[in-house]
Structures are given as structure tokens and as C-alpha cells.
Amino acid sequence: MASPNLTELVTTTLRSRTKQLADNVTKQTALLNRLNSKGRVKPVSGGRTIVQELEYAENSTYQRYSGYETLNISPSDVFSAAEYDWKQASVAVTISGLEQIQNAGPERIIDLLESRISNAEKTMTNNIGADVYSDGTADGGKQIGGMQLLVSDAPAGTTVGGISAATWAFWRNVAFSSVTDGGGAATTANIQSYMNRVWVQLVRNADKPDLIVADNNYWRLYLESLQAIQRITSISDPASAGFSSLKYMTADVVLDGGFGGSAPVNHMYFVNTDYLFYRPSRERNMVVEDGDRVPVNQDAIVKLIQFAGNATCSNRSLQGVLKA
Template identity: 55%
Template sequence: MASPNLTEIVTTTLRNRSGKLADNVTKNNALLAKLAAKGNAKPAAGGRTLVQELEYAENSTFQYYSGYQLLDVSPSDVFTAAEFDWKQGAVAVTISGLEGRIQNAGKEQIIELLGARIKNAERTMKNNIALGCYADGTGTGGKEMGGLQLLVPKDPTTGTVGGVNRATWTFWRNQQVQDATMTSATIQPKMQQLYLSCSRGRDQPDLGIADNNAYMAYWQSLNPIQRITNTETANAGWKNLEFVGMPIVFDGGIGGGCPANTMYFLNTDYIFYRPHSATNMVPMDDVRSINQDATVQMILWAGNMTLSNAMLQGILWKA
């Protein structure tokens, strides 16, 4: 078995960093950063599923009336709920007895080696959760997160999301606009169309996310005029342009997760990041001994993304 002292070093080092890792995961993704800023990164303590309450209809008893006319007092069914499965992720930090006891003798040297491996594990966890924000939930046999490709798909008329069938319930369908060429000449009218489709009075999209091609098309369309950036988003480190006061954030380039030829218009009041409150980038409670002279510690995450209003979300994509 590995040295108890080595096990203690691995465990305490990871525990000291777990809170920082959870915080950095949200900062690593523009959508998660926006949700955190709005209070929509909401940890959940448990339950069979993640339940998201939905207000899907207006009260049907409203009426104009006169004098002694009878009023409609019948109950209205206006609420339902969507249920999202828990998804789990893990990354392992390992150190062998040879590395920990012999090659890196001394506590400081062990921590230095661990530090490099933990940073790599953190980077791995951050990148995969960030990519999961765009996933359709079918990867790894359906074990991955359900991100924007599930919540705001190109075809919103099919599929079941959160237990609600979109073929049956029109209120659970997002908006979608196709752009056959996605060039600087075509993209702004399509963006305007999508923005209006996703707006309901003062309820309007507040975050746009684009891949390389969509961002470039919009950027080039602004060449004749001064480009405007959203100061709040820019100060957070995100490259962005502005569209009717809404930041359009670039999430392409190396390791970018936004699907090709795609731009999302999101109303983040109704999108949630729901990590488990006790399993949010934390090391396992115990270090498990295996049939090797090594110490293995797992960093665990559980949670998912949820949605409470689909019709105010939109996607612009190249057909």
C-alpha cells in the first residue's frame, strides 16, 4: 500500500484546491459566468432528478365583465415541471510510491509534483464541463451533460427534453432561424429576426454566443462602422461584440465548444447550471488502495444544465 503520509498529502492538497476549481469552472465559460453573475448557478442538495418548475400557460379565467355577470372561478392548470437527470464526471490524480517516496523525497517535492498533476486535472475538468455546456446529452452512452444542443436545438419540434415532449407541447420549443450562406451581407438581418422572435416585452435575450464562422460574419458586417463591445463582458475577459446592447461572445478558436456555423441568442433568466452542492469538483472522501504501490484520488462532479423557458431562447445556424 502507498505511504499513509503520501495519502494525506494528496488528500489535503486536493481539498485545499477544490473550492477554487469549482469557481474557475464557471469563469472558464461565458455562459456559466453569466449564469453565476445572475444567481442561476444554483447548487442542488440531492433528489432523484433535478426538477425545474415551468409556467407554461396563462390563467384562463381572465374576462371582461359587466355588472352582476358571473365570474369564472374555475382552477387553472398553469404550472408543470421538467426533470433533468443527474450527470457525473470524474478525473483522477495519481502518484506512485516510486514518485512519492523515492524520486520526490520530501514533502515540498511531492507537493510540487502533485501541483503539476492537479493543475492538469483541473484544466481537464474545466475544459470538459465547458464543452458539456454545448453537448446534446447523448455522448458516452447518454452520460454526458445536456447542454445547448439539447436545450436549444436546431430542430425544436422533436425530441423530449426534461421529460417534456416538444412534438406535443409547442411552449417547449425554442426559436430558430436559418441562414443559407452566413456571410457579412446576410447575418445581421437574420440576427434581427431571431432577436425579435426571442423577445417578449422587456424579456429579451441577454447573451449571444458564436463560433468562429458566425462571429467572423458578424464582425465583418460591422467593418464599415465603429465596433462596440460590452464593457462588463469584456472586463471578464471575453472577446465580444455588441448587438442591440447584448454581448456576442466568441467561443470558437482552439478548444471552443460552440458548434460550427452557429450563434445562440440566450435569455439567461431561464437557464440554470445545477451542480450538486456536495459533489462540485470535490475529492472523494476516501483514498482507495488498489493493487499497486500508488495513491489515486478522484475529483468528482455531479449536476446538469436545466431550462425553465424554451421559447425565449434561439439559435441561428447555417443550413
């Protein structure tokens, strides 16, 4: 006989794990893990769009003067905002009437639910992890706008957060092609030279990249370029814990590829995480929806784990990519 409290069992079992799921998503990619450790995971309460404030210019009234010379006190327009659309995702956990009968008894039902919830968590984690490296075009633009959008291969041709980089030069990230700009495909011999050329374009006084994420190929090339001098991997930064990490200048160089990795092939992103954010909804950050979904023409119960949010950037000019 099916448990009369099955709906409650499904709901409470899911809800006891959704906060864990939200935390786990940020821990499963080096990029989100670093954003979380830097306090750059900033939930959003609501709104038509996700608004990310930014500074796009310096104060224009700076002047050198002498004595009684008239000073410039004109107002300066230095702030603006980028607007990012909400992106939504869900994973369904279902159990049919027949499965309730076949798994009668609390222990058996819990075993079945645990297996399906575990699978749903992996599905959500893997897909969000992939989306943070995307260009946001999958499923008709319903995908999170990830690194391939925020730190584009063709920065002058992108519109991000409603701001056209073709019109506004301050909104263009740095992009360096090993073949086009460097003169040859990246190798163990030249990878550090190419990284140097990207790095120098991203340093602004104390501002500099603190994280470099790479796919398998570029991370291996960098590793092999260091092995001749026996460079030791860095494990001092807890934000890199669990990820294969090297050092370049002051930044961690992290493998965000590996088996099933989502970093695009032959890419290395130079990230200044002071200006990059993961913005989940406060109300839909891997939460279980309220109420029951019972299909009118099926003997089943469905529960959805739901996400809404996006990735945002407040300064693209201090982000860079080394690509093939």
C-alpha cells in the same frame, strides 16, 4: 523514504483547490460566466432527478366583464416541472509508490502533486466547458445536456427534461437556418438580417435575450459587418470580462469559440439567461471524494475530483439559435 503523511498531503492539497476549481469552471466559458453572474448557478441538494419548475400557460380565468356578470373562478393549471437526469464526471489524481520514493521530501511531493492537480483541473474545466454546448449523447447519454439539446437545431423533435416538444409547442425553442429559412448561407452582408429575424421571435414584453454566444465563423461575420461603421467592442459588462464581446440590441455578442472552443460550427445562440440554469450537486461540485482508493493489486494512491449535475432550462420558447 516516502512521506508517511502522503495521503493527508494529497487530500489537503486537493481540497484546498476544489472550490477554486468549481469557480474556475464557471469563469472559463462565456455562457457559464454569465449564468454565474446572474445567479443562475443553483446547486442541488439531492433527489432522484434535478427538478426545474416552469410556467407553461397563463391563467385561463382572465375575462372582461361588466356589472354583476358571473366571473370565472375555475382553478387554472399553469405550473409544471421538467426533470433532468443527474450527469456525473470525475478526474483521477494518482501517485505510485515508486513516485513517492523518487520524490521524497515534502517539497518534491508537493511539486509533483501540483503539476498533476493543475492538469486535472484543466481537464475538468475543458470538458465541462465542452459539455455545456453538447447534445448530451456522448458516452451513452452520460454527458451534460448542453446547448445543442436545450436550444436544439430541430426543436420540434426533441424531448428535454422529460417533456416532448413534439407534443407541447410551448417547449420548442426558436431555430432559424440561414440556408433553409433565410435563402442563403450567412455572410457579412446578411448576418444582421438573420439575427433580426431570430431576435423578434424571442422578445416578449420586457423579456429578451441578454447573451448571444457564437462560434468563430458567425462571430467573425458579425464583427466584419460592424467594422464598416467602426462599432467598438463592449467591455462595460463585467459578465463579459475576459471574453471578446460586441453588442447587438441590448445583448452581448460573445465569442465562445476561439482556439479549442466548444461552440458548434456555424451556430449563434440567443440566450435568455433568466430561464437557463447550471445545476451542480452541492455534495459533488468539483469535490475530492472521502476516503482513499488504494488498488488491491497496485502500489498506488488514487484520489478522484468528482462532479454531478446538469444544465437545465425553464423556458425554451425564449431561447433561439441561428444556424447554417
